[in-house]
Amino acid sequence: MGEEALIETETKRNWADLLPELLSLILKKLPEISDFVRCRAVCKTWHLSSSISDLPPQFPWIVKVNEGSDLEFYSIAFKKVYTIRARCFSGKSLLRSTGSYMLKQFGNPGSYSLLNPVTNSEVPLPVLQVCNPIWLPWLSWYNLPNFQSDDYVFLTEMERSIGYKPGDDRWNIIGPGRESQFCCYHFKDLLFRVDSYNGFTKIMNINSQKELYDVPAPKYKRNYEKSFRGPYLVESCGEILSVSHNHSFEWRDIKFSIHRLEFGNGKGTPCWIELSSIGDRILFFEITVPYGRGFWLRASDFTGFKGNCIYFINRLQTFRSSYVPMYDIENSEIILIDTPFAPFNLENHITWFLPSLKHI
Known part of the structure; x- marks a missing residue:
């Protein structure tokens, strides 16, 4: 009983x-x-x-952007494919991801919104008066992965950098874009732009639009510095990192060089210091021409993943390939990670996505 x-x-x-x-x-x-x-x-x-x-914390997914009505995601951590029907998605839309939101282009040139496909939440953006529609495919969105409701949304065109803060009714011109093209990054009200001619990093206060520093380009110790691609700027542990890699058509020959921006506690001119290790950190990049986007995570937050490495999607080298490479900084070697997606091409490319349930 x-x-x-x-x-x-x-x-x-x-x-x-x-x-x-x-x-x-x-x-x-x-x-x-x-x-x-x-x-x-x-x-x-x-x-x-x-x-x-x-x-x-979620390990990034890979999202395959194509012309279908559904978005396909692949989780490297769990080796699973997820299919999500994005809200108001049409075959003519172009989606680019940065962190947990994707930039959605639709209708007339200059019409955009931010979309979280996991929650299907969408935030419309003011119509952008486009300088030159020819350069729309190269439009760059370079927000932080974890940006909040009071952060700027940043875009760059060929000749200008523009920003929008949720609640405003229009885009604001933040600074010139031609000399830096698409190598831009913002962190704590500072805008970092890399001059495409001399490699100097210009640092500007977004609120006052005052130029604060003009930092000389990093000095590379490797003997192939002339063939370096980048730099790609990213914030990590409160530091600004400059990441570059040599140009090579062979996976095994790709090498990365990483520098940290040293402000010197406000004394003297900031400079770049080369790093041999990033410790527990993992960097993630989408490398395209002529710009790249990146973010970072702590390896200790994920079982089975090691730090001091770089996962990157190289749009030029992933064409006709279904692999995503990981660069082991300590051993200076490339490890290829297979995905279930078919070989990628210009119309069917991949990018990083951080799954999140947050709303702007």
């Missing part, structure tokens, strides 16, 4: 009464975003008593 009573008690247990603090602990142990979403959807009580802040 005792066992029967125990079985009856277990059957009548109401899991909706699970203490919120216990539910939070459970959610933080679910590394895959799909399991996290299913857990929150069990019942209304679980949904209301949980928070998206409980979602553990």
